[in-house]
Amino acid sequence: MKQTVAHRSPCPISRTLDIMGDKWTLVILRDITFFNRHTYAELAASREKIPTNLLADRLKRLVGAGLLEKVPYQDRPVRYRYQLTEAGQAIRPILMAMKKFGEQHLSGEGTKAP
Amino acid sequence: MKQTVAHRSPCPISRTLDIMGDKWTLVILRDITFFNRHTYAELAASREKIPTNLLADRLKRLVGAGLLEKVPYQDRPVRYRYQLTEAGQAIRPILMAMKKFGEQHLSGEGTKAP
DNA sequence: CCAGTAACTTTAAAAATGCAAGTTTATACT
DNA sequence: AGTATAAACTTGCATTTTTAAAGTTACTGG
DSSP states (O other): OOOOOOOSOSOHHHHHHHHHOSSSHHHHHHHHHHSOOOSHHHHHTSTTOOOHHHHHHHHHHHHHTTSEEEEEEETTTTEEEEEEOHHHHTTHHHHHHHHHHHHHHOOTTOOOOO | OOOOOOOSOSOHHHHHHHHHOSSSHHHHHHHHHHSOOOSHHHHHTSTTOOOHHHHHHHHHHHHHTTSEEEEEEETTTTEEEEEEOHHHHTTHHHHHHHHHHHHHHOOTTOOOOO
């Protein structure tokens, strides 16, 4: 089923937020982009403990939005990996900017990866 | 009342998202950063039509997080403007990255400011 | 006194989130 | 054959957040 994301205005920033303006989408993209986590199980196991129903939902939205693709990487048994499309890879500068911001301005008592 | 934002993990990206990982925070910051909207009324009037209770809530959170400050800019009657702190100004690269992403990858049928 | 404006607050209904448990499909072990 | 394990989800339900709309407070200019 195709997931269409309605947009609030034609502004490119608000349209970007229509897709990734929530608590979890960008941490999934972070895990795929920087931490090499590509399977559902790997993503579910990451430190922030995303609820699995939200993980499933966000993956669907991201696939629907064309930022990820779900690819079987083995048969017997079939297993899937979520990988970035070209558009998905273009998220990297956003993540980098957030990383830098977090490091420079949110350093409460230690900010470390992941 | 002080608004403390609990964080999910020490990762600088997830900590950044703990503050601005939602549908509205970054559009408020966009309006202040790029469109010179600084008063509650100006922010409430922007194109995406943020519900006023959320605007009030987000402004409080941003002030609490040290990204904005609420400054009276006139007496009789007293009126306030929300302005970026130094940390708040550091959001700009994030917004720029989102703008670029939106323009390049979300150009459905026309993405224009605001 | 009355209308108008800025800056919020309140309310109730709708939607999203969070948590735990359950399901499905497939392989491996005994 | 029967049991166990694992990946990848789904379901049900309580809690929280978001939305839309209306209401409030403080002040002012006529």
